[in-house]
Amino acid sequence: MTHDTILIVDFGSQVTQLIARRVREAGVFSVVAPFHEAEAAFNEHRPVGVIFSGGPASTHTEGSPRAPQALIDADVPKLGICYGQMVMTTQMGGRAEADDHREFGRAEVEVVAGSPLLDGIWAPGERHTVWMSHGDRVVEPAPGFKVIARSPGAPFAILANESKRAYGLMFHPEVVHTPDGARLIEAFVRRIAGARGDWTMATFRDEAIASIRAQVGEGRVICGLSGGVDSTVTAVLLAEAIGDRLTCIFVDHGLLRQNEAADVEAMFAGRNDVIFNKVDAADLFLEALDGVSDPEAKRKTIGRLFVEVFEKEARRVNGDFLAQGTLYPDVIESVSATGGPSVTIKSHHNVGGLPERMGLKLVEPLRLLFKDEVRALGRELGLSELLVGRHPFPGPGLAIRHPGPVTREGLDVLRKADAIYIEEIRAAGLYNAIWQAFAVLLPVQTVGVMGDARTYERVLALRAVTSTDGMTADIYPFDINFLGRVAARIVNEVRGVNRVVYDVTSKPPGTIEWE
Numbered sequence: 001m002t003h004d005t006i007l008i009v010d011f012g013s014q015v016t017q018l019i020a021r022r023v024r025e026a027g028v029f030s031v032v033a034p035f036h037e038a039e040a041a042f043n044e045h046r047p048v049g050v051i052f053s054g055g056p057a058s059t060h061t062e063g064s065p066r067a068p069q070a071l072i073d074a075d076v077p078k079l080g081i082c083y084g085q086m087v088m089t090t091q092m093g094g095r096a097e098a099d100d101h102r103e104f105g106r107a108e109v110e111v112v113a114g115s116p117l118l119d120g121i122w123a124p125g126e127r128h129t130v131w132m133s134h135g136d137r138v139v140e141p142a143p144g145f146k147v148i149a150r151s152p153g154a155p156f157a158i159l160a161n162e163s164k165r166a167y168g169l170m171f172h173p174e175v176v177h178t179p180d181g182a183r184l185i186e187a188f189v190r191r192i193a194g195a196r197g198d199w200t201m202a203t204f205r206d207e208a209i210a211s212i213r214a215q216v217g218e219g220r221v222i223c224g225l226s227g228g229v230d231s232t233v234t235a236v237l238l239a240e241a242i243g244d245r246l247t248c249i250f251v252d253h254g255l256l257r258q259n260e261a262a263d264v265e266a267m268f269a270g271r272n273d274v275i276f277n278k279v280d281a282a283d284l285f286l287e288a289l290d291g292v293s294d295p296e297a298k299r300k301t302i303g304r305l306f307v308e309v310f311e312k313e314a315r316r317v318n319g320d321f322l323a324q325g326t327l328y329p330d331v332i333e334s335v336s337a338t339g340g341p342s343v344t345i346k347s348h349h350n351v352g353g354l355p356e357r358m359g360l361k362l363v364e365p366l367r368l369l370f371k372d373e374v375r376a377l378g379r380e381l382g383l384s385e386l387l388v389g390r391h392p393f394p395g396p397g398l399a400i401r402h403p404g405p406v407t408r409e410g411l412d413v414l415r416k417a418d419a420i421y422i423e424e425i426r427a428a429g430l431y432n433a434i435w436q437a438f439a440v441l442l443p444v445q446t447v448g449v450m451g452d453a454r455t456y457e458r459v460l461a462l463r464a465v466t467s468t469d470g471m472t473a474d475i476y477p478f479d480i481n482f483l484g485r486v487a488a489r490i491v492n493e494v495r496g497v498n499r500v501v502y503d504v505t506s507k508p509p510g511t512i513e514w515e
């Protein structure tokens with residue numbers, strides 16, 4: 001099936017894939033290509049519009065990335081975002097520079113002229129909230145461009161050349177913190193570029209199944225199945241595509257939550273479309289993690305052992321592919337998604353944590369999706385709301401919620417405390433309002449008094465966040481009485497903890513997990 005396509009040229013922004021998902025939300029298919037492969041992608045896909053992403057570089061620095069000149073010259077609608085605006089400006093004859101008026105976070109733009117891009121969204125004279133993240137700015141627009149909006153830090157917050165259907169935005173319309181951003185992107189792809197809205201989750205499902213069949217051929221696939229949303233959706237999709245040539249492997253690495261192994265087993269006992277195998281590998285993982293405290297070292301150890309287990313299972317069933325429920329945020333935080341120049345935040349076990357040499361070929365049908373899109377796909381595949389709504393749980397499990405070297409005793413304490421916390425969240429009817437909630441056992445002891453006796457025990461931190469895609473997150477604003485109740489239960493019922501604290505850090509600057 002051919003779709004009207006939008007090409008997104010990636011200059012290494014952390015949020016490039018958010019542009020892709022906004023385009024998908026507008027019902028339009030998109031392709032992301034790193035800037036150095038953009039010309040080939042342009043020739044292959046014949047897009048009806050091109051979007052240039054932001055990025056960490058500065059156009060005035062020598063050797064900084066440029067768009068292929070053929071794309072700049074092509075008679076196709078263009079939208080440049082932040083670095084993308086500055087690249088377009090520079091390559092079309094204007095100039096951008098570093099400036100003292102840096103803007104990070106919320107800013108206000110004032111619309112000073114009308115434009116087909118803004119019709120029905122923003123009118124001249126209005127002021128609107130946007131999200132900025134720049135240290136450089138356009139100082140001289142390219143010939144033929146006029147100013148549509150300005151902000152205190154960016155006199156050229158929106159530039160337009162209507163006859164060329166070319167637009168440059170200093171702010172980021174793709175993030176949720178620009179409230180009208182999704183509508184601006186929709187206006188660009190549908191109205192300016194004229195793309196048909198023919199992309200839906202149902203078409204994604206059919207195309208994903210077709211591409212799995214094309215990739216795997218007559219081969220056999222091992223699927224790492226955690227019982228989480230991503231791998232369950234992956235497994236069901238694969239089962240539809242290749243039937244009994246799929247074997248699912250659930251690894252009990254000793255870092256799971258209370259009752260998790262039994263629950264996951266029970267969940268799959270009732271399905272006859274997937275072959276389910278559980279591997280007990282707690283000793284293997286816990287011995288390898290003995291004494292390891294560096295977060296990246298933990299992640300890499302766990303990623304390597306997962307693959308060892310998968311390779312062994314693959315030999316058993318004669319498989320040559322490994323399927324994982326890898327999502328876009330796992331990819332972007334580990335390495336740049338498309339070979340572009342973004343930076344590593346942490347090595348997700350299933351991406352940056354993979355060993356360099358691996359005998360199995362990866363099948364990752366969800367690699368470019370965000371969690372809420374995967375949930376929509378799960379519903380499309382008929383999965384229950386209970387499963388689709390589960391909080392994410394990271395592959396490295398409790399190891400990254402236990403700063404310092406993990407110990408079996410520490411894991412037991414953490415399991416008990418976490419179970420109480422989640423039980424209270426469910427009882428209060430808050431589970432679905434929260435993106436993810438969990439406990440973290442700190443390697444810190446503090447003094448307490450219990451039953452008139454002195455205690456010197458561990459501190460437990462509680463975390464709960466709201467988010468839509470895991471890329472940014474806010475703290476969940478619990479009622480203080482709720483937190484007090486949970487803390488009292490944990491200190492009373494879990495031996496080894498005498499103090500409970502609540503983590504009030506958003507992402508950024510924090511991350512959701514502590515390691």
Ligand SMILES: Nc1ncnc2c1ncn2[C@@H]1O[C@H](COP(=O)(O)OP(=O)(O)OP(=O)(O)O)[C@@H](O)[C@H]1O
Nearest residue numbers: 224225226228229230231251324325392393394395
């Ligand atoms: N215990 C496990 N056994 C087998 N595979 C696992 C396990 N934990 C994680 N994986 C693999 O790593 C991938 C990434 O883990 P991740 O936690 O991001 O996804 P998930 O567990 O499927 O979903 P969720 O994010 O909702 O927890 C999984 O999709 C799965 O392929």
Ligand SMILES: O=c1[nH]c(=O)c2[nH+]cn([C@@H]3O[C@H](COP(=O)(O)O)[C@@H](O)[C@H]3O)c2[nH]1
Nearest residue numbers: 347348349392393394395396470511512513
């Ligand atoms: O499968 C996974 N393997 C990992 O190595 C990993 N690290 C973080 N996460 C989950 O990703 C989301 C974003 O987490 P951070 O803000 O901590 O990066 C949150 O939902 C985290 O739980 C992981 N999931």
Ligand SMILES: NC(=O)CC[C@H](N)C(=O)O
Nearest residue numbers: 054055082083134135136
């Ligand atoms: N978000 C961006 O694209 C940033 C562009 C450029 N690196 C700057 O700091 O101005």
Ligand SMILES: [Mg+2]
Nearest residue numbers: 226228393394
């Ligand atoms: Mg998981």
